[in-house]
Amino acid sequence: MKTRFVLKGLFLVAVLAAVGVLPSTTYAQSDGSRDAFVGAIEKIDADAKVVYVKSKDGVVKAFKWTKKTTVHGVKEAVIWTNHAAHVGAHVVIRSLRIAGEDTIAGIHWFGAGAVKLVSGTVRFVAKGSKTIAVAVAGGAQEVYDIAEHAVVHTGKDIWHGLKKVEKVSEKEVKAGIHVLEKDGKKFVHFIDHRVD
Numbered sequence: 180m181k182t183r184f185v186l187k188g189l190f191l192v193a194v195l196a197a198v199g200v201l202p203s204t205t206y207a208q209s210d211g212s213r214d215a216f217v218g219a220i221e222k223i224d225a226d227a228k229v230v231y232v233k234s235k236d237g238v239v240k241a242f243k244w245t246k247k248t249t250v251h252g253v254k255e256a257v258i259w260t261n262h263a264a265h266v267g268a269h270v271v272i273r274s275l276r277i278a279g280e281d282t283i284a285g286i287h288w289f290g291a292g293a294v295k296l297v298s299g300t301v302r303f304v305a306k307g308s309k310t311i312a313v314a315v316a317g318g319a320q321e322v323y324d325i326a327e328h329a330v331v332h333t334g335k336d337i338w339h340g341l342k343k344v345e346k347v348s349e350k351e352v353k354a355g356i357h358v359l360e361k362d363g364k365k366f367v368h369f370i371d372h373r374v375d
Contacts (some may be wrong), residue, residue: 212267212282215239215332216272217357217369219294228259232272232281235296240273244283251328251339252288267291269359271330272373273337287328287339291370292361297321299356301370304348310343311348311367313356323358324366331370344370 218234233239250258258265269292273285299315304325312322330339331348338347350352350372357369 181315184190197266200341210241213337214274214281215330215337215369215371216242216274216281217371218270220268220270223262223265225259228288230272232270235294240281241242242274242281243277243282244255244286249285250284250288251285252290252326258286258288269368271339272359273339285339287330287368289326289328289359290361295358295360295365297323297355297356297358301348301350301352301354303347303350306345309345311356311370324354324364326359326366326368329366329368331371332373334372348372 197329212286216234217234218232218238218240221231221233223230229241230244231239232239240339243261269289271287271289272283273287274281275284276282297313297315299313299321302312302314302320304311310322310326311325312320314320325341325344327341328339329341329344330337331344333347333349334345338344348374355369355371355373356367357371358365359368
């Protein structure tokens, strides 16, 4: 009888752990703060498992990666090598603060190209058409394609992936739209609703 209760207890713990009710030991020390950082890779230190990313305004931040870090837009085995080819690639880093360190929850890789920051008001995000229209200064409207691995920061949450970006990007919201031009194509890789 005792063995039966022990087995039921172990089964319940296993089920709770599988659905994520119990905190992960790796992320248990997280202070809960989440952020998105946009920039270009400055350096990758494969031995220390740290990537240095430089924002458009010149701020360089170091981010640690772990076994739980997810990679989007490039093969995971490719990104964590210290090759000069990676320097200058544009990324969006979704990070958590764990034990005092900025730790990467997810990295979204967009490659090299010219980046433009467009400030304006989101007019529409066309569901299924992969486009966003932004009203900019002077009343002009610009339409851009949205990258498959794009990220949106709504001010409350960070979402990623084209379908999520289409779903949570609100109309008539002022936003900073990060547009990457690569191989003659322009596409949005980050939408930041935190703009005043």
